[in-house]
Amino acid sequence: MPLTDTAIRAAKAGDKPYKLADGGGLYLLVNPTGSRLWRLKYRIEGKEKLLAIGPYPEVSLAKARERRDDAKKAIVDGADPSALKKRAREEAKAAPVNAFRAVAEEHLAKLTREGLADITLAKRRWLLGFAYPHFGDRDIGAVSSADVLEALREIEAKGHHETARRMRSVKALARYETYTAAKDFRTFRREQAIGFKARLAETEGLRTGEPLSASTQATTLMVLKDFFTWLSWQPGFKSKVHMADIDYLSPSNKDAARAKAAKLRAFPSLEQVRATLTAMPGETVIDRRNRALVAFTLLTGIRDRALVSLSLGHVDTSGKTPVVAQDPNSVETKFAKAIVTYFFPVGDDLAAIALAWIEELRKVHLFGPADPLFPRTRMGLGDDGGFAPVGIEREHWSNASPVREIFRKAFERAGLPYFPPHAFRHTLGHLAQTMCRTPEELKAWSQNLGHENIATTLTSYGRIDPYRQGEVMGRMGREADAETGDVLAQIGALLARQGQPAFR
Numbered sequence: 001m002p003l004t005d006t007a008i009r010a011a012k013a014g015d016k017p018y019k020l021a022d023g024g025g026l027y028l029l030v031n032p033t034g035s036r037l038w039r040l041k042y043r044i045e046g047k048e049k050l051l052a053i054g055p056y057p058e059v060s061l062a063k064a065r066e067r068r069d070d071a072k073k074a075i076v077d078g079a080d081p082s083a084l085k086k087r088a089r090e091e092a093k094a095a096p097v098n099a100f101r102a103v104a105e106e107h108l109a110k111l112t113r114e115g116l117a118d119i120t121l122a123k124r125r126w127l128l129g130f131a132y133p134h135f136g137d138r139d140i141g142a143v144s145s146a147d148v149l150e151a152l153r154e155i156e157a158k159g160h161h162e163t164a165r166r167m168r169s170v171k172a173l174a175r176y177e178t179y180t181a182a183k184d185f186r187t188f189r190r191e192q193a194i195g196f197k198a199r200l201a202e203t204e205g206l207r208t209g210e211p212l213s214a215s216t217q218a219t220t221l222m223v224l225k226d227f228f229t230w231l232s233w234q235p236g237f238k239s240k241v242h243m244a245d246i247d248y249l250s251p252s253n254k255d256a257a258r259a260k261a262a263k264l265r266a267f268p269s270l271e272q273v274r275a276t277l278t279a280m281p282g283e284t285v286i287d288r289r290n291r292a293l294v295a296f297t298l299l300t301g302i303r304d305r306a307l308v309s310l311s312l313g314h315v316d317t318s319g320k321t322p323v324v325a326q327d328p329n330s331v332e333t334k335f336a337k338a339i340v341t342y343f344f345p346v347g348d349d350l351a352a353i354a355l356a357w358i359e360e361l362r363k364v365h366l367f368g369p370a371d372p373l374f375p376r377t378r379m380g381l382g383d384d385g386g387f388a389p390v391g392i393e394r395e396h397w398s399n400a401s402p403v404r405e406i407f408r409k410a411f412e413r414a415g416l417p418y419f420p421p422h423a424f425r426h427t428l429g430h431l432a433q434t435m436c437r438t439p440e441e442l443k444a445w446s447q448n449l450g451h452e453n454i455a456t457t458l459t460s461y462g463r464i465d466p467y468r469q470g471e472v473m474g475r476m477g478r479e480a481d482a483e484t485g486d487v488l489a490q491i492g493a494l495l496a497r498q499g500q501p502a503f504r
Contacts, residue, residue, distance in 0.1 A: 003028065005061055011036065026068040028056060038064040040071055044080050051081050101136035103234050104128050172223040175200065185231060186240040193248035197221065218255035225249040267426035268411075268419045270346060273298055277353065279414035285360075286377060286389055290406045292357030293374050295350045297421050299343045300324055301428045301449050304400035304421040305332045311396075312361055313369025322355065326450075339450040344428055345435070365392070372396040374403075425449060 003022040011020060013034045020028040025041040038053035053059060053067050071081035108128075112121060179196050200217050204210060212220075225246055232241040268276075277294055281287045297307065302324065309332045316323050326339040333339055343351055361367040367375075375392040382388030397403070404420055411418045428449065436442040446453065 003061060008036065008056060008061065022061075022065070024068055024072070026053075026064060028064075038067075040068050040081070042071065042075060042081065044075055049080070049082055051085065099137050099139060101132055104131075104136075107230070107234075172220040173227060175203070175220060176224055185228075186237060188228060188241050188245060190245040190248040193245060196224075197249070214255045218251035221249050221251045265423070265426050266417070266419065267423040267430065268416070269427070270298075270431070272414075272416055272419075273424075273427070274347075274349070276410050276414040276416060277350070280410050285365075285392055288357055288360065289374060289392060290410065292354050293403065293406060294410055295353040296357075296374075298346055298424045298427065299350055299354055300341045301344065301425045302326065302341060303334060303425075304403045306334075307374060307403060307421070308332075308372075308397040308400050310373040311369060312358070312367050312371050312373050315358060315373060317355060317358060322351070334450065337450060341448050341450070344431075344445075344448060346428075346431070367394070376402065 003020055008020065008028060011028070011030050013030060013032050015032060017029055017031050019039075020030065022028070027039055027041070029037045029039050031037070036056040038056060038059055040051040040053055042049055042051065051071060053064050056064075059067070074081050074084060108121060108124060111124075176196055179199050180192060183192075197217075200212065200220060203212050228241055228246045228249065229243070231237050232243065232246065273294070277291055280291045280294070282291055293307070296302075297304075302310070306326055309330065310324070310326075311330065314325050314327070314331060316325070321342045323343075324341045326333050326337075326341060328336040328338055343354075358373070361371070361373070371394050374397070376395050376397045377389045378391045378393040379387050380390035382390070400421070407421055408418050428445075432442060432445045436445055
């Protein structure tokens with residue numbers, strides 16, 4: 001008579017082990033210790049053998065029967081279930097050698113030995129930390145673009161949009177896997193590279209419906225080439241993936257130059273920010289919070305993920321210049337860096353908005369140091385009986401999406417194009433070009449943005465737009481500004497001392 005879960009649960013341990021048969025050679029072994037173990041008795045080539053299937057209840061009655069049936073199918077095909085289990089166990093032990101995590105850590109160790117900068121290594125480890133929970137223990141050859149895209153969606157859901165953009169280079173890999181129908185990377189040959197380049201030239205963008213630009217094609221090819229070059233040095237791939245084939249992924253020199261060309265980024269001017277703040281209402285507590293949020297973002301240049309995690313205690317307004325201590329233990333700073341940020345000198349009117357909000361939180365709402373600087377909206381019943389914003393509550397936002405929505409509505413209300421919070425960092429980077437008069441001032445400005453050297457500020461956020469470039473060139477043509485020349489010379493010398501290239 002077949003077993004039931006009720007009969008199994010009712011089975012009591014005795015002085016000696018005993019069996020509860022289910023049928024087809026499957027039985028449950030009940031031990032004096034109370035453990036209950038599934039076993040399958042079978043014969044192959046005239047010999048009786050025993051297969052351990054697993055403990056109950058971890059392996060349910062239904063699962064045990066399923067494994068019994070699988071074993072009997074293997075026997076019909078001439079295979080020994082015990083031998084198959086042993087082989088699977090050996091393969092599982094060998095798998096971690098080529099697991100994504102193991103290969104990635106081996107690669108990072110190699111970069112460490114080669115002297116790669118600590119901050120660069122930290123960035124790479126930080127990015128890999130998002131991938132490990134999804135496919136860290138999977139064989140690297142089995143990781144698909146779908147796996148990577150799943151990780152990206154989680155990153156974006158948490159508000160790490162910039163991180164997701166950095167990892168979007170895997171979109172190139174997704175295009176390639178679509179073309180090859182997800183073939184094993186070990187099968188890569190020059191014919192695939194040539195065919196993929198041809199297919200890429202015919203591909204249309206999902207958003208535009210137009211053929212992919214030469215820049216997008218070149219970027220895709222360069223990302224793939226870097227990936228396969230790295231892969232060719234990994235265990236299990238060295239003898240399969242060859243540089244002679246990888247070279248066929250190279251874009252033309254012209255297309256490669258287009259892909260690497262720096263692109264101008266849109267950012268709001270001080271006047272546009274002021275116009276936006278003027279257009280924002282200030283009647284309700286939510287209105288005042290939103291105005292303070294926009295003003296505070298320009299005053300500090302703090303990234304949106306850090307903004308939503310700030311508490312009132314992180315801001316010190318007792319000194320002449322207010323300061324924000326971004327402690328990575330409680331503030332979500334980029335790469336978990338500790339950053340001290342003083343208010344940028346962008347206007348007393350902006351500072352007044354932010355300081356008035358901090359004062360309101362402390363004296364009117366009785367917020368303490370652990371309470372959020374920008375509390376999330378409290379929902380309640382509106383006049384029409386539906387849910388509506390009714391105030392604030394002592395909770396942080398879980399991600400930065402509400403912040404971006406506040407910015408979007410604010411600029412829309414002012415009749416201006418939308419600028420995301422991160423664009424304010426570009427505003428500050430460009431203001432440095434006109435407001436910093438000495439290398440020391442430029443260094444302080446750079447540190448205020450959380451940069452370790454001024455080169456990062458100048459190259460990431462300080463690219464001169466064409467209009468400003470024309471102003472500078474015109475001024476140079478009209479008058480010789482010796483003082484400005486001395487300052488630039490000092491800045492160039494400071495860059496040289498830090499091992500950075502001088503102005504070109």
